[in-house]
Amino acid sequence: MSSSFSLSAPIIDYLTEVNQSEHPALTACRLATASHPKAMMQISAEQGAFMSFMMRQLDIRLAVEVGVFTGYSALVAALALRQNAGPGGKLFALDISQEFTDLAKKYWRQAGVEDTIDLRIAPASESLNALANEGYAGKIDFMFVDADKPGYQDYYEHGLKLLRTGGLMIFDNMLWSGAVADASDETPDTVALRQLATFAKTDPRVRAVMVAIGDGLMLVTKI
Numbered sequence: 001m002s003s004s005f006s007l008s009a010p011i012i013d014y015l016t017e018v019n020q021s022e023h024p025a026l027t028a029c030r031l032a033t034a035s036h037p038k039a040m041m042q043i044s045a046e047q048g049a050f051m052s053f054m055m056r057q058l059d060i061r062l063a064v065e066v067g068v069f070t071g072y073s074a075l076v077a078a079l080a081l082r083q084n085a086g087p088g089g090k091l092f093a094l095d096i097s098q099e100f101t102d103l104a105k106k107y108w109r110q111a112g113v114e115d116t117i118d119l120r121i122a123p124a125s126e127s128l129n130a131l132a133n134e135g136y137a138g139k140i141d142f143m144f145v146d147a148d149k150p151g152y153q154d155y156y157e158h159g160l161k162l163l164r165t166g167g168l169m170i171f172d173n174m175l176w177s178g179a180v181a182d183a184s185d186e187t188p189d190t191v192a193l194r195q196l197a198t199f200a201k202t203d204p205r206v207r208a209v210m211v212a213i214g215d216g217l218m219l220v221t222k223i
């Protein structure tokens with residue numbers, strides 16, 4: 001797994017430089033996470049810039065993230081929600097790890113968006129179920145999925161329940177550092193990602209596209 005497996009370090013730096021300025025709290029989170037043993041789990045700055053652009057463009061106000069880690073992508077989302085909806089914007093940030101997400105909170109505070117983020121620590125399937133039971137079915141504008149790969153199909157189904165018509169889901173790591181294109185790789189993560197890509201392609205409930213941004217993103221719109 002890597003954030004931008006197909007790009008060289010100079011190109012990644014160039015993209016970071018020419019994209020819209022990164023908020024200082026995002027830069028702090030990215031730089032601090034670089035020395036974390038699981039640093040490669042963080043999305044790239046280029047991916048963050050893309051997600052921010054999409055969320056701003058689509059006027060996203062209510063969002064869910066599955067897979068928070070040290071909080072970079074959640075902060076990208078919360079900043080876009082703040083811009084779009086002021087104090088009315090909300091991100092449900094779902095993760096199983098108290099330890100990882102404790103590291104995120106200081107960057108959210110630094111950016112002044114901690115009130116925009118409702119962090120829920122539990123297996124994501126449980127938290128997604130809870131959101132539906134709390135009345136959010138058909139109300140969510142956007143969902144970003146970046147957690148355990150064997151869970152993706154389940155998160156996809158939960159996402160379809162929670163999204164409003166026209167809502168967007170983005171799945172990260174869909175290229176899995178290129179492993180999905182290696183037919184001899186039958187590890188559970190690779191198989192799960194391949195199966196979801198094939199499934200979404202013919203699912204009549206959605207429009208889907210796969211793009212080679214970062215480690216591969218699949219964009220899925222509920223129709």
Ligand SMILES: C[S@@+](CC[C@H](N)C(=O)[O-])C[C@H]1O[C@@H](n2cnc3c(N)ncnc32)[C@H](O)[C@@H]1O
Nearest residue numbers: 041042043067069073095096097123124147148
């Ligand atoms: C790839 S990292 C997320 C990176 C994050 N989006 C970022 O930009 O820094 C994956 C996260 O998913 C969480 N995770 C793994 N399995 C999970 C599950 N079943 N439910 C909820 N979170 C899970 C991990 O604890 C980890 O923080």
